[in-house]
Amino acid sequence: MKDIHEVLRRKQAKYAQLTKQIEALQQAAEKLREVAPLLAESDEEESAVLAEVEESGNSMAARAGSSPAGGAAAAPKPAPRAPRWP
Numbered sequence: 001m002k003d004i005h006e007v008l009r010r011k012q013a014k015y016a017q018l019t020k021q022i023e024a025l026q027q028a029a030e031k032l033r034e035v036a037p038l039l040a041e042s043d044e045e046e047s048a049v050l051a052e053v054e055e056s057g058n059s060m061a062a063r064a065g066s067s068p069a070g071g072a073a074a075a076p077k078p079a080p081r082a083p084r085w086p
Helices: 004-065
Strands: none
């Protein structure tokens, strides 16, 4: 039979560990509540920028599609790249 005092000591140690973890999670939740509005603002700004990029991309595609079929469109030259050393 197990010693009841040993079992109680282990349970109390586990309880103390869980209490510390709960406190740490509560502190993290408080900090996240402070930061959440800032992240939401950042997400809104990013989505606005992405929408602008999509619009400009769509208008460029529309312009490319409306070019005459017989004309040869000059493709932009790729930028010169510096050689990479291994």
